[in-house]
Amino acid sequence: MLDLIAPFFERLYDTTGLNFSPFYNSYDWGRLVEGMWVSVKLITAIIAVSLVIGVIGAGAQTSRLRIIRWMVSAYIEIFRNTPPIVQLLFFYFGLGAITPQVDMGGWYEPAIGSFGWAVIAIGIFGGSYNVEIFRSGIEAVPASTKEAAESLGFSGFKIFVYVTFPLALRICLPALTNNIVSLAKTSSLAYVIAVPEITYSLSGIWSDSVNVPEMMLLLFGYYIVLIAIIARIMTMIERKIALPGYGQ
Amino acid sequence: MMSPTGNWTVEQPIVALHGVHKSFGSLEVLKGIDIDVMKGEVVCIIGPSGSGKSTLIRTINGLTPVSKGSVKVEGIEVHDAKLDKLALRRKVGIVFQQYNLFPHRTVLQNVMMAPLLVLRENRTEVEERARALLAKVKLKDKENAYPAELSGGQQQRVAIARSLCMRPDVMLFDEVTAALDPETVKEVLVTIRDLAMDGMTCMLVTHEMGFAREISDRVYFTDAGRIVESGPPSQIFETPQDPRTQEFLSKVL
Numbered sequence: 001m002l003d004l005i006a007p008f009f010e011r012l013y014d015t016t017g018l019n020f021s022p023f024y025n026s027y028d029w030g031r032l033v034e035g036m037w038v039s040v041k042l043i044t045a046i047i048a049v050s051l052v053i054g055v056i057g058a059g060a061q062t063s064r065l066r067i068i069r070w071m072v073s074a075y076i077e078i079f080r081n082t083p084p085i086v087q088l089l090f091f092y093f094g095l096g097a098i099t100p101q102v103d104m105g106g107w108y109e110p111a112i113g114s115f116g117w118a119v120i121a122i123g124i125f126g127g128s129y130n131v132e133i134f135r136s137g138i139e140a141v142p143a144s145t146k147e148a149a150e151s152l153g154f155s156g157f158k159i160f161v162y163v164t165f166p167l168a169l170r171i172c173l174p175a176l177t178n179n180i181v182s183l184a185k186t187s188s189l190a191y192v193i194a195v196p197e198i199t200y201s202l203s204g205i206w207s208d209s210v211n212v213p214e215m216m217l218l219l220f221g222y223y224i225v226l227i228a229i230i231a232r233i234m235t236m237i238e239r240k241i242a243l244p245g246y247g248q
Numbered sequence: 249m250m251s252p253t254g255n256w257t258v259e260q261p262i263v264a265l266h267g268v269h270k271s272f273g274s275l276e277v278l279k280g281i282d283i284d285v286m287k288g289e290v291v292c293i294i295g296p297s298g299s300g301k302s303t304l305i306r307t308i309n310g311l312t313p314v315s316k317g318s319v320k321v322e323g324i325e326v327h328d329a330k331l332d333k334l335a336l337r338r339k340v341g342i343v344f345q346q347y348n349l350f351p352h353r354t355v356l357q358n359v360m361m362a363p364l365l366v367l368r369e370n371r372t373e374v375e376e377r378a379r380a381l382l383a384k385v386k387l388k389d390k391e392n393a394y395p396a397e398l399s400g401g402q403q404q405r406v407a408i409a410r411s412l413c414m415r416p417d418v419m420l421f422d423e424v425t426a427a428l429d430p431e432t433v434k435e436v437l438v439t440i441r442d443l444a445m446d447g448m449t450c451m452l453v454t455h456e457m458g459f460a461r462e463i464s465d466r467v468y469f470t471d472a473g474r475i476v477e478s479g480p481p482s483q484i485f486e487t488p489q490d491p492r493t494q495e496f497l498s499k500v501l
Binding site: 145147149151153163166243 | 350351394414
């Protein structure tokens with residue numbers, strides 16, 4: 001791959017001074033690929049954590065126990081009303097400092113690394129929005145539809161699994177797509193706690209090769225393509241589960 | 249758990265309401281209702297809007313709890329805290345004014361869902377039964393359609409098939425034609441009539457006076473939470489005794 005494009009980018013550098021070092025230098029190429037891979041892993045993990053929190057939180061919000069409902073509300077208030085970068089720093093430097101260290105055979109490493117903290121922090125941040133998104137979907141399912149299931153003998157749990165949730169998901173999918181795209185972009189903040197995702201690894205390259213504008217362009221292009229792919233996947237899901245003649 | 253049907257026999261009422269009261273806050277909508285329905289009977293409940301007809305029928309499968317009084321189905325008290333709701337809901341089917349089908353499932357899946365998920369019955373058997381029921385309500389060719397692709401009358405017939413697939417002993421119909429176009433009302437009424445002729449015990453809340461008169465064994469006229477008058481349809485529609493019944497019928501007939 002690199003052998004194929006390297007001559008072109010070397011010539012480009014020689015003739016115009018545009019230095020896309022990752023496209024001819026195998027060391028920088030490795031850093032770019034690694035950064036993209038970590039970024040994709042990070043985004044996937046963040047989205048997964050935020051969805052799990054969203055579903056559990058929305059379920060907990062319907063709890064009969066006031067204390068549980070109160071805790072969910074407090075969680076939403078705290079994490080929606082503070083900047084994600086502050087949350088990230090708080091988790092990594094605040095909580096990270098007091099989490100146990102693991103003996104690695106001579107040296108010590110924190111039990112949760114920067115990647116782990118980024119997933120936790122941004123996942124919790126995104127989850128606070130997802131709780132509200134799922135809740136709005138669940139509330140939009142007509143009581144009469146649930147009543148029909150109840151009168152057919154469905155238990156409360158089966159009503160949720162087979163009726164309420166499938167309908168709520170369809171109702172809230174557009175809002176969910178927005179939040180997932182937003183989270184994918186927010187993942188770049190993990191840069192501040194040195195997670196070797198794309199922003200961080202390209203910053204390493206531009207420090208070494210002093211090709212800041214070129215690497216910025218590359219970073220920009222990466223996110224445009226990535227977000228386009230995520231948006232396309234979400235549209236495909238939306239189309240796949242759309243109901244003929246329902247809600248149009 | 250719901251005790252076994254116990255000592256109920258077919259000589260006794262299959263549905264028995266005694267002194268049923270229901271209040272929503274300070275509003276008392278049912279003020280002492282007594283109705284006995286025998287197996288195989290078709291009973292219509294008529295009366296002006298707001299007279300508590302829908303509330304009344306919803307107490308029979310436990311969707312609306314009663315404030316006072318007793319509702320028994322096959323001799324078992326519906327409003328017993330220890331009642332096994334599932335056992336009750338196997339016995340009593342209900343069809344609503346707004347059909348309330350599951351919009352994310354096809355017609356066939358709508359009919360099959362409860363027997364499969366609730367009763368955990370064998371899929372092949374349920375599918376066979378569901379197809380037979382869809383044929384009975386004349387929707388055999390619509391089994392793969394989604395509810396939103398059907399007319400109101402078709403949706404309502406699916407709702408009837410869905411209830412029947414649980415093989416209930418009693419069917420409740422809560423103003424099932426009230427939301428339909430006049431031309432689709434008939435197809436739903438024909439379905440209910442066929443069901444009644446097959447011997448299903450039916451209780452209907454309805455504004456279709458002609459239909460009530462034709463199909464009922466007994467008609468109850470309710471007003472302001474009380475049963476004002478009851479009797480065979482010929483008596484209620486031709487020689488009503490109570491002035492309120494007379495006034496209501498003169499308005500709607």
